[in-house]
Amino acid sequence: MKQDVVRFHNSDSHASSGPASEIAGENDEEPPGISGCLENVVPLPEVAPRLRGKVSVFPTSRSRPASSPRSSAFRRAFFPSATDKEWTDWQWQIRNRIRSIDQLERMLVLSEAERAAAENIQSKLPVGITPYFMSLLSKDDPGDPLRRTVVPTVAEFTQTPGEADDPLGEDGQSPVPGLVHRYPDRVLLLVLDFCSTYCRYCTRSRVVGHGAIYPSRSRLERAIEYIRSTASVRDVLISGGDPLTLNDERLGWLLSRLREIPHVEIIRIGTKIPAVLPQRITPNLVRVLRRYHPLWMSVHFTHPAECTPEAYRACERLANAGIPLGSQTVLLKGINDSTETMKALCHHLLRMRVRPYYLYQCDPITGSSHFRTSVEKASKSSAACAASPAAMPFRPMSSTPPAAAARSRSCPITSRAAMATTCCCATTATGPIAIRISEGDKWIIAPCGSGSRMTCAPSISL
DSSP, rough: OOBBOOOOOTTSSSSOBOOOOOOOOOOTOOOOOOOOOSSSOOOOOOHHHHHEEEEOOSSSGOOOOOOOOOHHHHHHHHEEEEEEEEHHOOOHHHHHHOOOOHHHHHOOOOOOOHHHHHHTTTTTSSOOOOOHHHHTTTTTTTTTTHHHHHSGGGGGGGTTTTSSSTTTTTGGGGGGGGGGETTTEEEEOOOOOOOOOOTTOOOOTTTTTTTTTTTHHHHHHHHHHHHHHHHTOOEEEEEEEEGGGGGGHHHHHHHHHHSSSOOOOOEEEEOOOOOOGGGGHHHHOOOOOOOOSSSEEOOOOOOGGGOHHHHHHHHHHHHHTOOOOEEEEOOTTTOSSSSHHHHHHHOOOOOOTEEEEEEEEOOBBBTGGOOOOOOOHHHHHHHHHHOOOOOOOBBOOOOOOHHHHHHTTEEEEHHHHHOBBBBBEOOOTTEEEEEOOSSSSSSSEETTTTOOEEOOEEEEOO
């Protein structure tokens, strides 16, 4: 198993570096949308019977338990000597991540597919799971939704047509190391390649967890200087890896340097920390973040089983600091692609003061075919959320094909056409257009708000 290094003391280091998952994956460069509002507030429905055993509802902080019973039982079984102070310390959680096959076998009954993958994972995305998140996994069921998102299987070693290590073409749109400039008015700043917990469907699995992107001050200064010298950039998305694994001092330094640039109007942070390491959302971190408004946060929740008392508490702290929260959720086959699961997730997000923001198809990274669901299922999930009287539905954009390629001026229509749902928007030299999926591997293009339509060939020029 590939080893990573954990550092907490040096101000020039990040909180840790190692097996990571991206949350911040699927087309997270999309700008913040206009928030909707709930015109008629109605009581939220009961959680569906099939999910009731796994999911609890915690409407107010006064009635919320400190942790879930499952998490407490796991801690007693596998970390009996950990004190309350240690278990709730985010740095302790990172230092004690589950990273080896021996640890996995001690805590889970591995299937043959999981064991074979863990034994041969060295050249792939590493394994890394916080003790907290491991406590949410089923010990005996390899089909458990959360378990499938973080425990590798041999399906990751199979590449299907249309898959690529860099499906969004980020490496070709990077003017300086760790910075992607695809759209004229915004940039994606990859501050590090470390995550506390690595998602097996991570869009940036080609780089995360391998030490390729280190958060040194000199590298970040180069990226900041590029932003400073590019007056068209008004929106900076901080991602990685997971930027909230930086220590408070380094994160505050980075935010302050970006806030010094007059034309940077919006700063966004993409993170999965509230779901996999809610202990990181400390009062001190919140004090640091609230100094740099307007600050947005895109969080990554995948399944209602992630919505624990700890996650509720983390989101509450962020929301109380005035940080708008939106969930960018990836639709995953057999994990959250049922209408029942997606509606339960939407209801939890709203209780947590998180707006269901975007619902994405899984990007065609190498070895991800077992995660991708059909267009029909994606449409049903989106429609179910929209039809729910208590839900603020995800926006009707769920993949990144032409929009992602708009800046490079062309978009090959291959595998991504078959994975797109409903519609998305792209900005071109002549203005915004809406792009909808057509029959077969073609795109239908129409100006926004127009009823005209045209069908393009296997590739289109934007």
